[in-house]
Amino acid sequence: MRPFKKLISFDEAQRIAFSAARGIDRVEIVDVQNASMRVLSSEIKATMDVPPFDRAAMDGFAVLASDTFGAGLFDFKVVKIIGSIHAGEVSDIEISSGHCVEIATGAKIPKGADAVVIVEETERENEDVKIFKPVYPQANVSIKGSDISKGKNVLQEGESLNPSKIGVLTSLGLESVEVYQKPKVAIIPTGNEVAEIGKELKEGQVYNSNSYALACIAFENGGIPVRMDIVEDTRSALESVIKKALSNDFVVLSGGSSVGERDVLVDVVESLGKVLFHGVQVKPGKPLLLGEVEGKPVLGTPGYPTACLIDGYVFMAPIVRQLARLPKIERQKVSAKLSRRVVSTLGRQQFLTVKLKDNEAIPVFKESGAITSMAEADGYIEIPSNVDLVEKGDTVEVLLF
Amino acid sequence: MRPFKKLISFDEAQRIAFSAARGIDRVEIVDVQNASMRVLSSEIKATMDVPPFDRAAMDGFAVLASDTFGAGLFDFKVVKIIGSIHAGEVSDIEISSGHCVEIATGAKIPKGADAVVIVEETERENEDVKIFKPVYPQANVSIKGSDISKGKNVLQEGESLNPSKIGVLTSLGLESVEVYQKPKVAIIPTGNEVAEIGKELKEGQVYNSNSYALACIAFENGGIPVRMDIVEDTRSALESVIKKALSNDFVVLSGGSSVGERDVLVDVVESLGKVLFHGVQVKPGKPLLLGEVEGKPVLGTPGYPTACLIDGYVFMAPIVRQLARLPKIERQKVSAKLSRRVVSTLGRQQFLTVKLKDNEAIPVFKESGAITSMAEADGYIEIPSNVDLVEKGDTVEVLLF
Numbered sequence: 001m002r003p004f005k006k007l008i009s010f011d012e013a014q015r016i017a018f019s020a021a022r023g024i025d026r027v028e029i030v031d032v033q034n035a036s037m038r039v040l041s042s043e044i045k046a047t048m049d050v051p052p053f054d055r056a057a058m059d060g061f062a063v064l065a066s067d068t069f070g071a072g073l074f075d076f077k078v079v080k081i082i083g084s085i086h087a088g089e090v091s092d093i094e095i096s097s098g099h100c101v102e103i104a105t106g107a108k109i110p111k112g113a114d115a116v117v118i119v120e121e122t123e124r125e126n127e128d129v130k131i132f133k134p135v136y137p138q139a140n141v142s143i144k145g146s147d148i149s150k151g152k153n154v155l156q157e158g159e160s161l162n163p164s165k166i167g168v169l170t171s172l173g174l175e176s177v178e179v180y181q182k183p184k185v186a187i188i189p190t191g192n193e194v195a196e197i198g199k200e201l202k203e204g205q206v207y208n209s210n211s212y213a214l215a216c217i218a219f220e221n222g223g224i225p226v227r228m229d230i231v232e233d234t235r236s237a238l239e240s241v242i243k244k245a246l247s248n249d250f251v252v253l254s255g256g257s258s259v260g261e262r263d264v265l266v267d268v269v270e271s272l273g274k275v276l277f278h279g280v281q282v283k284p285g286k287p288l289l290l291g292e293v294e295g296k297p298v299l300g301t302p303g304y305p306t307a308c309l310i311d312g313y314v315f316m317a318p319i320v321r322q323l324a325r326l327p328k329i330e331r332q333k334v335s336a337k338l339s340r341r342v343v344s345t346l347g348r349q350q351f352l353t354v355k356l357k358d359n360e361a362i363p364v365f366k367e368s369g370a371i372t373s374m375a376e377a378d379g380y381i382e383i384p385s386n387v388d389l390v391e392k393g394d395t396v397e398v399l400l401f
Numbered sequence: 402m403r404p405f406k407k408l409i410s411f412d413e414a415q416r417i418a419f420s421a422a423r424g425i426d427r428v429e430i431v432d433v434q435n436a437s438m439r440v441l442s443s444e445i446k447a448t449m450d451v452p453p454f455d456r457a458a459m460d461g462f463a464v465l466a467s468d469t470f471g472a473g474l475f476d477f478k479v480v481k482i483i484g485s486i487h488a489g490e491v492s493d494i495e496i497s498s499g500h501c502v503e504i505a506t507g508a509k510i511p512k513g514a515d516a517v518v519i520v521e522e523t524e525r526e527n528e529d530v531k532i533f534k535p536v537y538p539q540a541n542v543s544i545k546g547s548d549i550s551k552g553k554n555v556l557q558e559g560e561s562l563n564p565s566k567i568g569v570l571t572s573l574g575l576e577s578v579e580v581y582q583k584p585k586v587a588i589i590p591t592g593n594e595v596a597e598i599g600k601e602l603k604e605g606q607v608y609n610s611n612s613y614a615l616a617c618i619a620f621e622n623g624g625i626p627v628r629m630d631i632v633e634d635t636r637s638a639l640e641s642v643i644k645k646a647l648s649n650d651f652v653v654l655s656g657g658s659s660v661g662e663r664d665v666l667v668d669v670v671e672s673l674g675k676v677l678f679h680g681v682q683v684k685p686g687k688p689l690l691l692g693e694v695e696g697k698p699v700l701g702t703p704g705y706p707t708a709c710l711i712d713g714y715v716f717m718a719p720i721v722r723q724l725a726r727l728p729k730i731e732r733q734k735v736s737a738k739l740s741r742r743v744v745s746t747l748g749r750q751q752f753l754t755v756k757l758k759d760n761e762a763i764p765v766f767k768e769s770g771a772i773t774s775m776a777e778a779d780g781y782i783e784i785p786s787n788v789d790l791v792e793k794g795d796t797v798e799v800l801l802f
Contacts, residue, residue, distance in 0.1 A: 036617045052607065057768060087593060089594075090603075090605050105705070106607070106704060106770075142770045142771075147772060147773050162617070163617040164772065166617050170608055170609065170610035170614070171610035175598050192488060192490065193488035194489070198574065198576045201449075204491050209571035212567050214564070303507060305565075367543065369452070369543045370547070371565065372555070375565040375568065
């Protein structure tokens with residue numbers, strides 16, 4: 001057994017992790033209806049004007065603006081209604097001075113007309129309409145191409161799609177769109193003490209829960225989790241499973257939890273590629289390994305659930321997002337009063353899981369081995385490595401899960 | 402054409418919308434690996450202890466704590482190593498005073514031992530180990546059931562699942578879990594001016610983009626979007642499509658955009674069920690209709706993209722979440738300086754879409770009819786109905802999309 005030696009700082013580890021992950025270059029075509037949160041692999045050039053024609057922006061009367069000049073509440077102007085146009089209707093009516101058509105929002109403005117007087121500012125009397133307020137040319141008219149003009153790059157490479165950007169694509173009539181493929185994240189549970197869920201536990205065994213929790217993190221951050229079978233903590237088993245897992249974009253191992261087993265993984269990664277760091281000044285989550293094999297990041301997380309999940313949130317998730325080309329996650333922060341004194345470890349940045357209640361942050365961390373340290377938490381507070389005590393009642397910033 | 406009459410306030414409309422939506426009662430069983438963001442329909446009672454046995458929390462030596470009492474750096478205690486236990490191994494070694502076993506994190510504590518001395522505080526010499534620091538009983542031992550004790554309710558009905566809660570389920574060996582079904586959200590595009598994407602536009606037509614944007618909002622908020630065919634704005638067509646759509650949990654219509662067409666929808670909803678409100682003091686998004694037919698909410702959004710999407714974000718999304726029993730969304734807020742003076746409309750709460758750049762909030766709202774008013778925005782600011790002017794340089798709170 002070799003204990004840990006030199007650890008690197010959290011910031012340095014994050015910097016290395018970010019630079020080890022490059023965005024996936026492979027692209028694919030997806031239906032717009034499945035494009036939520038996907039990332040555009042090329043710019044979208046508008047192939048048409050939106051709106052495709054001058055249209056009424058309000059319900060009212062399409063007029064010549066000049067016919068309304070000088071109109072007032074006690075000095076209205078009168079024009080004659082010579083027809084009506086509903087949205088979607090094609091009309092060959094032409095408007096000349098003294099005339100108008102009743103027009104619905106969204107309908108094409110007829111020839112001759114250059115403005116719409118909204119219905120609220122008129123009063124109809126049989127075929128005549130009284131106008132109480134003047135309009136300027138183009139008033140209440142959406143001009144062809146004013147929203148999106150043909151030929152313009154409306155969306156850029158690298159933008160991730162949300163409801164309104166999908167609205168842009170479909171307003172151009174696009175049924176499908178080219179996006180970057182999602183990164184495939186291999187998740188490998190290791191350790192002789194780990195048993196697959198659904199099977200009966202033997203003495204000394206625990207269930208493989210980390211794989212599922214990490215798979216969920218990968219999924220929620222734009223990756224495709226690929227859960228692999230449990231492997232033994234032997235050099236040959238690890239070597240062969242990592243080689244196999246390299247058909248994916250990112251390899252994440254959970255456990256082996258002992259220093260001895262970690263050493264095996266370090267040796268394997270060193271022999272297949274290179275170790276970027278091993279051991280980070282964080283608590284929990286210290287025994288973290290990051291390597292690179294065949295240009296792909298390989299992350300070895302500790303087997304203990306809370307340590308594994310914290311490393312999943314603060315290291316794995318950002319790497320997956322970077323591979324997926326999604327923007328960095330900005331965790332929502334809320335301020336709260338710490339419910340009791342917390343003693344931290346100098347020299348390690350502590351992620352203390354807390355529950356929020358009545359504006360109090362209540363620590364729920366039990367130990368790195370306890371899954372409930374995470375499941376009961378609404379978020380965590382970061383205690384920097386140079387702080388060893390936070391007092392009860394101190395205001396802390398809680399980063400929400 | 403009938404112009405709008407009495408509008409209700411934004412707050413009142415939201416209150417009515419929330420009380421019109423009740424959580425779905427139907428349940429289903431899903432694999433834990435697909436349970437991200439799903440909502441538990443019953444409590445989870447632990448069927449076993451986690452950990453299932455007393456285990457080493459650290460690498461080191463399993464000892465009798467009393468053998469270490471009085472140990473110091475210059476006054477170490479020595480015990481004899483009589484074996485080693487790896488994680489997952491079953492050992493029948495029994496420890497008596499003066500003896501210990503080498504033990505790995507996660508391994509079962511052997512009979513007789515009651516504490517673990519961590520490897521860092523020892524020095525091995527052949528079969529002897531020097532202990533430099535005393536430990537108390539249970540030191541570095543995770544006691545059976547200390548994380549989750551058998552019989553305890555570990556997760557409650559109504560909790561939505563995240564990576565660590567999925568970790569809890571799988572640590573209990575569960576392969577599947579009972580959750581509430583996702584609400585099915587029927588999305589109906591209406592209007593004669595709307596054409597399906599993929600088809601050629603006729604004169605006076607625009608593409609059906611709202612359906613896709615609304616479907617994306619439904620999906621991102623835990624619903625199953627069910628896009629239906631475009632229907633005409635006639636009484637009979639609307640009546641028949643709404644009846645058909647009632648096999649879903651929530652019916653959302655987009656357009657018809659004109660006052661006349663809205664009246665048709667109001668009449669139809671009134672004849673099939675009841676209208677809860679029609680017309681809200683918001684901008685954009687005023688012509689919003691909420692009704693209830695056969696106990697199901699029916700939302701009529703305006704056809705104009707920005708108006709439709711704002712109503713989608715502030716009314717439809719919360720209704721979907723409520724049906725899905727997901728917690729209310731708390732939009733992330735950032736402060737920024739407004740880049741130019743904004744004139745608002747008294748009596749209407751304005752949602753002004755803005756882009757963020759260098760700590761400035763730059764208004765990107767063009768008009769309700771412009772989809773780019775939304776797609777270029779990072780978020781929106783809310784200008785209350787009693788404010789008519791916000792000055793350039795004023796600090797505003799931007800709610801991020």
